[in-house]
Structure formats: structure tokens, C-alpha cells
Amino acid sequence: xxxxxxxxxxxxxxxxxxxxxxxxxxxxxxxxxxxxxxxxxxxxxxxxxxxxxxxxxxxxxxxxxxxxxxxxxxxxxxxxxxxxxxxxxxxxxxxxxxxxxxxxxxxxxxxxxxxxxxxxxxxxxxxxxxxxxxxxxxxxxxxxxxxxxxxxxxxxxxxxxxxxxxxxxxxxxxxxxxxxxxxxxxxxxxxxxxxxxxxxxxxxxxxxxxxxxxxxxxxxxxxxxxxxxxxxxxxxxxxxxxxxxxxxxxxxxxxxxxxxxxxxxxxxxxxxxxxxxxxxxxxxxxxxxxxxxxxxxxxxxxxxxxxxxxxxxxxxxxxxxxxxxxxxxxxxxxxxxxxxxxxxxxxxxxxxxxxxxxxxxxxxxxxx
Ligand code: SF4
Numbered sequence: 001x002x003x004x005x006x007x008x009x010x011x012x013x014x015x016x017x018x019x020x021x022x023x024x025x026x027x028x029x030x031x032x033x034x035x036x037x038x039x040x041x042x043x044x045x046x047x048x049x050x051x052x053x054x055x056x057x058x059x060x061x062x063x064x065x066x067x068x069x070x071x072x073x074x075x076x077x078x079x080x081x082x083x084x085x086x087x088x089x090x091x092x093x094x095x096x097x098x099x100x101x102x103x104x105x106x107x108x109x110x111x112x113x114x115x116x117x118x119x120x121x122x123x124x125x126x127x128x129x130x131x132x133x134x135x136x137x138x139x140x141x142x143x144x145x146x147x148x149x150x151x152x153x154x155x156x157x158x159x160x161x162x163x164x165x166x167x168x169x170x171x172x173x174x175x176x177x178x179x180x181x182x183x184x185x186x187x188x189x190x191x192x193x194x195x196x197x198x199x200x201x202x203x204x205x206x207x208x209x210x211x212x213x214x215x216x217x218x219x220x221x222x223x224x225x226x227x228x229x230x231x232x233x234x235x236x237x238x239x240x241x242x243x244x245x246x247x248x249x250x251x252x253x254x255x256x257x258x259x260x261x262x263x264x265x266x267x268x269x270x271x272x273x274x275x276x277x278x279x280x281x282x283x284x285x286x287x288x289x290x291x292x293x294x295x296x297x298x299x300x301x302x303x304x305x306x307x308x309x310x311x312x313x314x315x316x317x318x319x320x321x322x323x324x325x326x327x328x329x330x331x332x333x334x335x336x337x338x339x340x341x342x343x344x345x346x347x348x349x350x351x352x353x354x355x356x357x358x359x360x361x362x363x364x365x366x367x368x
Contacts, residue, residue, distance in 0.1 A: 003144045004108040005139040008293070010127040011111055014099070014120055017051040019062060019078035023118040023340055025098055026080065027062070027070040028238045030063040038062040062093070064292055069237055078181050098279055104148045104295050104318040105158060110137070112294050116347040122339035128286060133173060150301040157201075158300055165296050169294065174291045175282070179188050180215040180273060182313060187214050187313055191367070194305035209306075216324075217317050218254065219261035221366065226250075228358035230349060231368045242344040245322040252325060278327055279338075288316045289344075310363050311356065319345055 030059050033041070034057060041052035055072035057063045064071045073081050082090050088094075100118030103110045111118035127134025152158075168190050177183050192209045199206060216222065226249055235243035253261045273281050291312035322341055326333050333341065349355055 001144060004139055005111065005142045005144060006108060006139045007111045008113065009130060009132065009136050010067070010123045010134050011100070013127075014113055014117075014125050017119050021078070021118065023241075023343055024074075024078065025095075025117055025347075026074045028080065028344070029351060030057075031071055032093065032094055033064060034094070035061040035062075037090075040090065043084075048081060051081065056090070071324065087106055088120050100144065104144065104146055104298060105297055106148055106153070107155065107158065109144050109146075110297065111224070114346070114350070115290075115342050116350060118339050118343040119367060121342040121346070122335060124290065124342075125156055125283075125335050125339055128283065128325065133286060135173065135286065135293065144188060150299050154300075161297060161300055165293070168184055168292065169289055172285050172292075174353045177285050179279060180269065180281065183288075187309065190308060191309045194309055195368070196305060198305045200214065206368075210367055214367075215317065216265060216320055217313075217363075219265045220258060222249075222265070222317070222321055223253070223261075224362040225318065225359050228355055230242075230318075230352070230355040235348070239344045239348060241340055242348055245325065245341065248325045248329065252328065265324070268328055269320075272320075272324055272327055278332060284320055285314050286314050287319065291315050300314040306368060307360060308323065310360050310367065313348065314356075314363060315345070317351065 038056060041056060043049070043050065044052055052073065055064050056105075064073060071080070071223065075081050075084070080091065080095070082094075099114035100122040101112055101114045113123065115121040115124055126135070169192065170176075171186050177186055188209060188211060195209055198204070212218070212221075218226070225248065232248045235246065252264065256264065271277060272279070292308060295308045295311060299308055319342060322345070323333060323338070326341075331337075
């Protein structure tokens with residue numbers, strides 16, 4: 001079917017680094033296998049078929065890599081044995097698509113890149129230098145055959161969401177946010193608006209948002225986020241960089257009282273965002289905006305406008321925390337190192353609904 005297709009500006013620059021990838025998506029998580037691919041692997045003959053069948057988990061959703069270490073179909077040369085022997089079409093759907101992601105809203109489709117891929121994260125960071133900041137969409141009309149994800153059919157509501165997003169993004173991307181306090185104010189304002197909108201759609205009359213510190217969150221809230229199932233000991237094997245970043249957090253703050261921890265966090269933030277600090281605030285504003293861009297139309301299905309903002313605030317805070325700690329250790333993160341941090345964080349958080357639910361609950365307890 002022909003439809004309008006919008007594509008984020010750095011999307012077309014993506015090409016998989018394959019065996020040269022320093023942080024391959026073949027490890028660190030379970031790889032879901034769609035039913036059609038699983039059926040193909042069950043029928044495949046020879047050693048490849050035996051290997052694929054042994055690698056496939058049983059249960060409701062077949063997957064590779066039950067232990068989330070490395071995909072059992074990956075060969076010692078870093079390449080996928082399925083792809084090498086039978087071509088790209090033989091891969092599970094998720095491996096064929098990743099890190100490209102799309103939302104088919106019926107009247108249009110949006111395509112973005114998932115930053116859990118280190119190459120996509122790098123392209124995202126590099127695109128900050130583009131004249132439009134790298135977050136503009138190109139629109140064209142083309143054929144689209146992938147099905148719609150949800151089933152809401154309310155064109156007026158979709159048109160309202162579509163109109164609202166550029167207005168919201170403009171607040172963040174017009175260059176006026178130059179202090180953490182201004183970022184706080186902007187996020188609070190859109191969250192409060194979102195709450196009222198949510199109330200009117202869901203016919204609830206909950207009050208507005210509570211004013212809390214958002215950038216960075218208080219040390220108590222950071223601690224609560226770090227105490228969710230986001231951090232688990234197996235990260236030592238599945239995401240070593242992220243594991244080191246989390247251990248750095250515990251080493252720094254574990255023995256401090258709340259007051260000491262808050263002072264340390266404040267001092268780090270002040271140093272980080274000083275004129276000669278390692279990364280400008282605008283980089284975090286831009287990341288916050290991209291989180292909103294990617295999740296914005298999820299509200300078309302669940303009307304949870306506030307959740308989108310809370311999630312984006314969590315992601316931005318967690319990355320900021322890890323970058324503050326890196327600065328404290330005297331590490332200078334260049335673009336590849338920052339891309340690695342973003343990719344390992346997103347792999348762990350964006351695709352881990354249990355961790356996200358727990359984190360959102362902690363923030364909501366104070367903010368909503
Ligand atoms: S993480 Fe990205 S670049 Fe690396 S192997 Fe996967 S898709 Fe390719």
C-alpha cells in the first residue's frame with residue numbers, strides 16, 4: 001500500500017559494521033525468533049539445522065541466546081552462521097530489521113534508528129553537527145507492507161498528536177535551554193500539560209504534576225533507580241562497560257549519607273556543565289528530544305502521555321549519571337565511548353520492560 005513515509009535524517013547513513021562491530025547486537029540479550037523463522041529452522045537440514053534447533057529455546061516465544069550471553073548462531077569470526085550459509089533472508093525478522101525501527105500509524109509511517117546499536121548511537125551523536133541538529137524527518141510517498149502495530153482508529157486524535165509533537169520539540173530544540181534549571185522548567189511544563197491532556201482523554205481528574213528536581217534527579221531518586229532490576233550482577237558478563245559504570249556508581253555513593261551524596265552529585269553536575277565541561281547540556285536536551293520522538297506515538301494506543309515524558313527523563317538522567325561518574329574518574333569520553341555507553345544503556349533499559357516499569361514507578365511516586 002502507498003503511504004507517507006517519514007524518515008529521521010541519519011537513518012540512511014546506517015550500515016552494519018558486521019564482524020568489525022565492537023559491541024555486537026548478537027550478545028547481551030535474548031534474541032526473539034518470529035514463528036515463521038523458527039519454522040524454517042525446524043525444517044532446515046544438515047549441521048546448520050541441528051545447530052539452530054539446539055539454539056532455539058522452547059516456550060511461548062522462541063528465542064536464541066537463552067542466557068543472554070552470546071547468540072549461539074554467531075561464529076568465532078563474529079559473523080552469523082545463518083546469514084553466511086543461507087543469506088540475509090534466512091535471519092530472524094528482528095535481526096533483519098535491527099536497528100531500524102518503524103511505527104505504522106495507518107495514515108503514515110515513521111522510521112527511526114534504535115540506539116541500542118552502537119553504530120546507530122554513533123550516527124545519532126555525529127548528526128548533532130548537521131545544520132538541523134539531525135532530528136528532522138524527510139517525508140516521501142512510498143510502498144509500505146509491514147502491518148500496523150496497534151488498532152486504534154481515531155484520525156482526529158492522531159492528527160492532534162502529530163500537530164503537538166513539533167510544538168513540544170521546539171521548546172527543547174530552539175537553543176533556549178542553557179542551564180539544567182531551564183531543562184527542568186521545560187520538562188515540568190510539558191509534563192503538566194500532558195497530565196491535563198491525559199485527564200481529559202481518560203476522563204480522570206487527577207491533579208497536576210508535583211514539582212521535583214528533574215535534571216539531575218535527587219541522589220535518593222537516582223539510588224532508587226539504580227536499585228531496580230536495571231542493575232543485575234550478570235551485567236558483568238553481558239554488558240561489561242555498563243557493569244563498570246554501575247559499579248562506579250556504587251563505589252562513589254554507597255558509603256555516603258544522603259546529604260553527602262547530594263552534595264557530591266551537585267558538585268559533579270556543576271563541574272560537568274561548566275563552560276569548559278566535557279559535554280554541553282544541549283547534548284542531553286537533544287537525547288531527551290530523541291527519546292520523545294521515538295516514543296511519542298505510543299500514546300496513540302495507551303493515552304499515557306506522562307509516561308513518555310517520565311521515561312525520557314529517566315533515560316536522560318541515567319546517561320548523565322554515568323557521564324558524571326566517568327568525568328569523576330578522570331575519563332574523557334569521545335564519541336565512540338559515548339556511543340558505547342548509550343548503546344549498552346539502551347539495550348538494558350529500553351528493551352527491559354520490567355526495569356522500565358520499576359523505574360517509572362519510582363519517579364511517578366514523587367512526580368505524578
Ligand atoms: S550493533 Fe549495530 S553495527 Fe553492531 S552488529 Fe549489531 S546492527 Fe551491526
